[in-house]
Amino acid sequence: MQTVTVEKQLEKRNAVETKDLNVYYGSFHALKNVRLSIKEKAVTALIGPSGCGKSTFLRTINRMNDMIPNFRVEGKVLVKNKDVYAPDTDVVELRKNVGMVFQRPNPFPMSIYDNVAYGPRIHGIKKKQDLDIIVERSLKYAALWDEVKDRLHKSALGLSGGQQQRLVIARVLAVEPEVILMDEPASALDPISTAKIEQLILELKEKYTIIIVTHNMQQAARVSDDTAFFLNGEVVEFAGTKDMFTRPKNPQTESYISGRFG
């Protein structure tokens, strides 16, 4: 007999799911039996002390860890129900679909326009008209268009830190990802730029799934819908952010978020 699961209209599906995920750097067991279901078109924050595995987890999703020697994965990492570690995975395509923003803005040493157009060009879009549309759209989504529209052909390195980070986001958006990974995207920025990035994240989640690693718990509280608390490679608690910060279930979570750890 077939079992049919009916999803309620209002329930979001999982964009990313991990099943019994174990990650090793050589003999170091970096992630232990991680089971997380990350909702689509929502912001999920990963918090925890340094070395807890949250950045490792993030980089496992788009296989950035592949570049680290002695890296080994067990278990499943599903993006839109497809295991990204399956042998037939196109890693280039994966990284187009799952974009990444790093702590330090890393604009390419070229014009603002060329930064955003870089990805689409690599993926075969050559016509100037098409690229113009993509560049404008991406810069608008990244809330940067108004500030740069009159100097698109100037170097990206002339932008401020906050602008550079939004340019990097525009670059990610240009290849139309479904998931955006952010590894402490605002920690190198001043408070005003941070506020702009946070506001941008809240706007982007209408269309994209966002997973953000942050050391700043208050930021996690402000921007995210769900939060996962990592400790020593394990997920201690995963809950709606509202619940996590008003009534966490686990005493270790309570200690961490109230700054009483250690």
Place this chain on the structure above:
Amino acid sequence: MARPVFEERLEDLNKTLLNMGFLVQEAIYKAVKSLTDKNTRLAQEVLQDDEKINALEVEIEKKCFELIALQQPVGKDLRRIATMLKVSTDLERMGDHAVSISKTTIRLEKEQYAKPLIDIPKMADIVKEMVQEVLEAFVNQDQEKAVQVSKKDDQIDELFGNIFMEVSELMQKNPEMIRQGPYFLLVAQNLERIGDYVTNMCEWIVYLQTAKLVDLN
């Protein structure tokens, strides 16, 4: 505008609080009218509608705690949220006093009032005015108006004193008055307490603006 999500949530909370204020205002109006008109149906309405007031207090508390946890308000933002928490409690207690007045209406259903009610409606009129004006002062964040409103509480206290003396004398002269006299004292006290809660609200409006905790009683 920075933090539009936070601003939106504060605004939403503000509207919920004002809604609660209007319900309480209505409850007081209906409660007193039920007593003066001997209208037990109206009194019952106040009792039933009190659930809505209580539910709003719970909702406001929950939202305030969430805002504190999730948005880390400081400065005036924090005072705003603190004020809303305190004011919602005061409003809920005012609602309870309106219920108490309505219960008196129901208890006195079969009693003919020994004398026409004069000072109680007078007290009630001033209380209703104070509630209306404190809500206006809250909306407009008008601390000067809040201070003016709080001064009317003296009139309430004076009327309460008068009613207490008058009813005590009546009960001494005519022991039959025991059947209704204490109830009128209770109603007068309910109104007097509402006046005190309005004064509390005035103090919180001043705090919101000035960051100073004052005693306006």
